[in-house]
Amino acid sequence: MTNVTPIDDNCLDTHDINELNSNGRNAQGQANVTSGKAFSNGQAASMNGRSASNASINPAAGTEAKSVGGNFRVIERSSLDADRIGNSGSLTNSRATLLNQRANRCVADPQRKSSRALTIRLDPSDEKLYRAYFRRQRVGVLPALVALATSNAIVQVTFDLIGESPESNVDRLVVIPTSALIVWICLFIALASWKERTIVFLEVTSWATLTFQILFDLGTSDPGHVPSERLGLVLCVIYLSQMALPLSTWTSLPMVTLLVLLHSLVAGLAWAKEDSNITSLAPQMLGNVLLCLASITIGISRCMFLDMLNRRSLLETKSALEAKGKIELAYKNKERLLLSVLPKHVADEMLQDVGNLAPDGQFRKIYMSRYENVSILFADIVGFTAISSSVSAAALVRILNELFASFDVLAEKFHQTRIKILGDCYYCICGALEPRSDHAVLTIHMGLSMVDAISSVRQKTGKDVNMRVGVHTGACLGGVLGQRQWQFDVLGKEVTLANKMESGGLPARVHISETTYKFLDEEFDLEDGHGSDREDELKLRNITTYLVKGVLKPYPEGTLDVPKILESGETVSKRHSADKTRTSLQENGSGRTGSGQLDIVQEGQDDGSSDSSQRAQTGQETPCDPFIESLRQELAEMHRLKAVKKLMTPVLWQFKDDHLEQTYSRRQENYSALPLLGTSFALLLLLLTKLCLFPISMLSIGLYLTGVLLILSMALVTLAETLPNNYPTSVVRFAQSVRESSVLSLLWAGTAWTIVFICDVAPMHVCKSSHLNTSSTDDLDPDSEGCDYVVYSAHGAVVLMLAVTSNVNQGHLLKAATLLLLLGLQALIALVFLGDFYDYYDTRLYGSGNHATSIKYRLLAELASVVLALIVYSVNAERISRTLFYWKERRKLQKKEAVNMQERNTALVYNLLPAHVAREFSTTRREDSELYSQAYDEVGVMFAACPNFNSFYNESAVNNNGLECLRFLNEIISDYDELLNLAKFSSIVKIKTVGSTYMAASGMVMARTPQVNANRLTTKWAHLQELVNFGLALQDVIKKINEQSFNNFILRIGINHGPIIAGVIGVRKPHYDIWGNTVNVASRMESTGQAGRIQVVEECKQVLTRLGFRFEKRGLINVKGKGELMTYFLDRSETEAGAEDAIPNQVPAS
Known part of the structure; x- marks a missing residue:
């Protein structure tokens, strides 16, 4: 079974429960947390009538039936009894209310327990499914790698072509575009393939190819290498690698570390080869490592967030499938029971009308139809009184059950609809629900078979019992009457006459009316019945009757629906004898057990409810497990975007349905604080980078420390809703308001980004004021320290861009706008605010008079590639997020519809049978001879x-x-x-x-x-x-x-x-x-x-x-x-x- 490590119990942790209990004891009360305690009021709840209480059901144990304005519903009750702690001395009312609400939310949504967990561990079978699901989802990150490889190739090829000697860069003009093409090919194959091993290979190949492209570019570029060269691309690849590699968050770290080491090695060697003075290598390499750690930190926090969401999504999908399966099983069982008692058209009409009231002063709706040309059969056991006086009541019921069960088998064979059983009387109808021209012939065959079937009772009891059967043909009205214990019935004068045909008949004979005779075509040998001599009603209405002597034309074999029980030649009585080891009726004395209830011992029954638990206990997956296969198909379907594309606008990727879009925008991501925490730690690493490379001033240190504290505080506040037990009520409510309000959420995220941006550009102001005292680069001090590393301002901007991309609660459009804004600000800084610094940097790097492309343009092109890749990633992440959200909402809707239909079925089923009987027959499938009695x-x-x-x-x-x-x-x-x-x-x-x-x-x-x-x-x-x-x-x-x-x-x-x-x-x-x-x-x-x-x-x-x-x-x-x-x-x-x-x-x- 899946193990969830929660931090609470029913959404309340140990501290909360102790708090409730201790404060409740101080107030002479104790809070009792009850999860799913349900009750049955044993009384009826009204539905569908002229007043608020017309028709009713007897609800099942564990549910409460309620009628609100005549609308029937079945609810399960769960509550936290905190009434006695509200006035506690040390527990405030607001705190008690918050805990109360939290417990109620958890009881209403058990899945919330897993959403409050900080770790979600899956059993082996679920973990295997999750890995496949995890790999398939990461295919969506490949377009970002493609965008980065393609844009970088375009940039480098462009710079090579406009350089001084493009002919010397032929190898670069071939290798770099080819590597981008390989990444494209990997993407196409991955999207077309569903094999897990293929996808893993292609994702790793894409990452390796992109890594090779960057390192090849770094090693073969024009002279003027610096340790920070291509660092922005490396930071972006580090981040995307953690998103794209088909490995867990921690397993991918060695590969990311390898990338950092390779970049440091190639850049260091290139720097050492061209510059004998490597005294500046150490701080730059340290700065590179710190920035890489910042990128890794942001990536890890994002991966942890996605991992939690994905695991929760798998659990929700699994839970939804299990619930759906149970609901569908219960629905099918109830539907089977419902349709075994009521005709389908009547049951369907009743299901639609459950919960609807008739207008005041009007008659209640009646479910009644008229049927023309039907044959009605009444059969009565002759000598039943002799049997009932010689056996116990329990034995008598068992005999009747066995006999009438065999009649039901015959009724199915001869297309009869059994109407009711009245004591020892059995009556059915043919041609009503299934119009047939041969209804009279089938009904007579049914009567003859019933006469033959009674012989088993005669042999068992040794009593001279027989069947007296009467058949009449005509029109009748069929339906249900009343609001409780519905039974399909037929009524009318022709039905009464059919009853008189039975009472005016003879034992062991089938007695038919003249009307029935007219529907025959010499299929039977008949003789005068003289029914009017035995029944006054027949004499009064001058009815001519006949007795069936024998069959002249046997009914064609193959045209009857012969049940398997009869095809095998096995009678009901034989079957019952053979099944005594499975079903036994134990009596003591008068036929009752000591408890006054007839015990029914059933063995070997399997309603399918144990599959899940057995699978959970073993923790193993069988290849043919239908549930595992359904779960696998459901998870695979969740990543097919075609079904969702038509629901969203093409470019903006917003739901066309306004309600669905609003629901998505207001969704709660319980781990949204994790990326913000990662950002705060990344900002701390960025501070250390600036301290290593830029002039130290109290202003810059103060800004960075303030920024770190502010970002960390914001992250902790955001985390309050995920871990509400550890925060004051006011902080939790503020965190909830930030999530629920789109304006506050936007301001919250914008504030965090602004803080990081200010901290990033602040050291540049120190450089500007300290070292740029002239307007010409010729007047700059060549030996000035600290501001030689102005390029790290752009690399710090990449970290900021990664933080923006990792933000959870903003859509891809806002992220794209923010990334473009940052790119524009960096262009403004590089070209205007720090333009002289970049020119001075070019002079020191390439020497005066060198016509190489300025480093500021290369950095801006690099930033543009990063922005493009991050925008593509954000778009694909948004598509995946919206797709998962859509499937989640769809599952909720399907479950709601299934529950609604089940409740409607339950309402009808409990109106057909008493509650305890309905539960028994709607949850288990019984054999024809099984007896349920009390x-x-x-x-x-x-x-x-x-x-x-x-x-x-x-x-x-x-x-x-x-x-x-x-x-x-x-x-x-x-x-x-x-x-x-x-x-x-x-x-x-x-x-x-x-x-x-x-x-x-x-x-x-x-x-x-x-x-x-x-x-x-x-x-x-x-x-x-x-x-x-x-x-x-x-x-x-x-x-x-x-x-x-x-x-x-x-x-x-x-x-x-x-x-x-x-x-x-x-x-x-x-x-x-x-x-x-x-x-x-x-x-x-x-x-x-x-x-x-x-x-x-x-x-x-x-x-x-x-x-x-x-x-x-x-x-x-x-x-x-x-x-x-x-x-x-x-x-x-x-x-x-x-x-x-x-x-x-x-x-x-x-």
């Missing part, structure tokens, strides 16, 4: 139906074929869902809706840890009280809707309590439901109840009476499968009358 001992179950809605529903044209009726039903169910947003109903979970029937349960979201008063009935069943109050609230909702719409809808509610099994069956299309006798009795309490009343059995009435509710005895009623049961109606009038002094909707227990 056992609960103390749960309340409620069914609330609106029996007179069927008479309200009609499919006339005025109601848009029933759509407007369903829009009204959607409003009713959505109003029910809104109640679940209230804190007083926090223990209630919506299970599902079936038509106009609403199913909910309580006691499934409460803490499972033992409670102190768990033996007290009022505590044990407190959630049941909430469920009854919820039922009363539903009645109030219906009453309000009736008042607003002038309708007369009435609720019929049944409630029961006891143990249940909750789980997901049908892994391909997960369906969350609850099973058990408790559920069955609650359903019967609703179906046998009376409109406007809440009905319970005697056991439930006894518990609720202890909780303060009053009941009216109804008497014994016959319940299917249960015989006669004593039931009671809740007396709402008595309950509300006595509730004044009790918990809401309660009366004191007698």
Whole structure:
């Protein structure tokens, strides 16, 4: 794993944490730094409705769901609790605020920790990638070497041609241009090649060729050599070499040192050969070395800055790819889960609408479409009651899961869309989401296959169970209703008729309607079904029915999408038996574990999340590692400028997008103080150079010391934002303001450059005033000391130019303007201010009457070459910087879009399944037979139906074929869902809706840890009280809707309590439901109840009476499968009358 050596912990160093803690203790408090502590409020957050709390989700643990103005978002919470230290005696409020803000910034951006580090160490695999990335980036410096070699060649050739004897310089006229041409060739090959070894060879060759050109020029030039000859070029090459060589900062130093030694050797030998008096060689050589050290110092500081930025860029790229990969994986898993429950067009439409509110007073948006010519299949298990009474609830759920999982496989094969699972009833549809002309044929094949599939259950249980299948063809409306626990459903009269076809059918037979028969073409052998004899609705509507005897025309093989599980001949039951070593359901006694939860042991699963950690632990890179390859491609793409060129202006290299340009100009470079520190040390070396070569005066010494102190102070102030823990708050804020303000930043940099420039030219004033007392060079004292080295003024200017180039926060245009300004000032100094000195220097160097080109023109040409090379370098550095910035912003945008899409998917997924179930199914891929279930001992179950809605529903044209009726039903169910947003109903979970029937349960979201008063009935069943109050609230909702719409809808509610099994069956299309006798009795309490009343059995009435509710005895009623049961109606009038002094909707227990 990449090791970052930070100076802080969560952006606070040890000193800060101790400061917070000690001061917090003094104020009877202690600051607690919490990184990423998240919580789940367990409650719903609203989204997409008429009010601020319409629809909601159950957020995942570790996130908090919030709704602001109806816009849904999922956020992770992290904070620094400094409330108790704000009034500390020794810690000021401003200091506490600064530390607080720093911690919050770090928590919000974990990458900031690495950006605050002074060293970033990479693991071997990352270091290898970084070296390749590092080499590729340094190719951008080659144009600067080309510019320097070319301009120097042009200058030298020009001077040779205009000299006294150009014919004697033939070798120079050939070798120097040829060397420049070689550098050009290296550049072209490097830009065309992506091989690392080739690039390394070409970069080293370019540097060696340029070095040879300078040394050859120095050794073969006209007489009049001085030790400082070509020193300006050498200083520039030293700087560019550190930028261009494919070596680390410290590894390149030997090569730079070699260049300095070679220059000193050639210049010294040439000087010694021509001048027997070498007493002046020592100070000049010392001055050369000091200036070279100054150039090296500036180069090192710049390289350190670039190295930190590049390493951070690699870490950010890697982090972004990892985050993107995790987000995409989570997104794909959630999308897979989402699309397994909802059709794609419905899911896409919902994703677009997440967070949007309907205008006040308007209906909520309904996701419902009409489908023509579809075949609907209902299948019910005959003999299910016998099975449920002979096996435990957990075993029953396992049987259903295995059976319905096989049905889902068949549904995929026969192009069916499974709609819902209602207890032991399975129904699906064909031809709706995927229009097909053969939908009726496929649906009948599906029914026949289901009859065959039930045989495995018959063999397992030894019970005479079978499937009764009914099929009808017609039109229907399909979509989702409500705002919670969305499930795709189909509704309409034809759907009701298909249900009647099932109830009017026979075991082990497929029962079809006459409408379905019309879509067949003698594919099946049929016989009269006589369905009207067994179902009154079919008789009432005079429906002719048929039973399928057999298949006459088998469906053509190869036209069906046969899943692999069936292609291999392996049934779901066999697969489940073979996978027992991987998935086991452990029971104790009644089918529950000691914790009340069915344990699912899963082995060998791999969701891909361990790849990164395993790679980090080994620190090795495998050739086929897709992540490493993606990272390598991403880093390579970052240096392809073609994609970015079109976003920037051709000459100015500024982003065309104003917002992007402003963001770039305001960017924060955390190490921008490093080049300024290098400049301060370079200025100190420049001072030592002047002291060695120029007359010493108190003025010059004072200026240099002042300049060094000022530059060093400015560097330290700039460093305050990078190391804020070591600076006072006011200094940190000032450093931030300098970075954030373009005007202050420009003035700051301009001040530093001006100080260096003044320090550089100040000794010249001493020379001017001390030794130039006449206007003629003939009157100058030949033996005057100190001012013989006026050329070092130009070489000092090169150091200043390098400092300007190294500045971080200024663009290439400003740098180019500054470099040209410095060149102009040096020309003014050489030609006007110190012109006489240069003439005197020429006389001493070449002798009187010599017509060689004046040294001042050669120096200005040399400076011009340096300026051109530095401008080219600045432009290329700016292009690289802007390219990296663009990719960084692009990664941020991509990550933001991915996170946004993931949050939208999360919002939908958590509206499909309960939070803990959604997390399980969105993070792991399960096999078809895998079972997810939980056992609960103390749960309340409620069914609330609106029996007179069927008479309200009609499919006339005025109601848009029933759509407007369903829009009204959607409003009713959505109003029910809104109640679940209230804190007083926090223990209630919506299970599902079936038509106009609403199913909910309580006691499934409460803490499972033992409670102190768990033996007290009022505590044990407190959630049941909430469920009854919820039922009363539903009645109030219906009453309000009736008042607003002038309708007369009435609720019929049944409630029961006891143990249940909750789980997901049908892994391909997960369906969350609850099973058990408790559920069955609650359903019967609703179906046998009376409109406007809440009905319970005697056991439930006894518990609720202890909780303060009053009941009216109804008497014994016959319940299917249960015989006669004593039931009671809740007396709402008595309950509300006595509730004044009790918990809401309660009366004191007698």
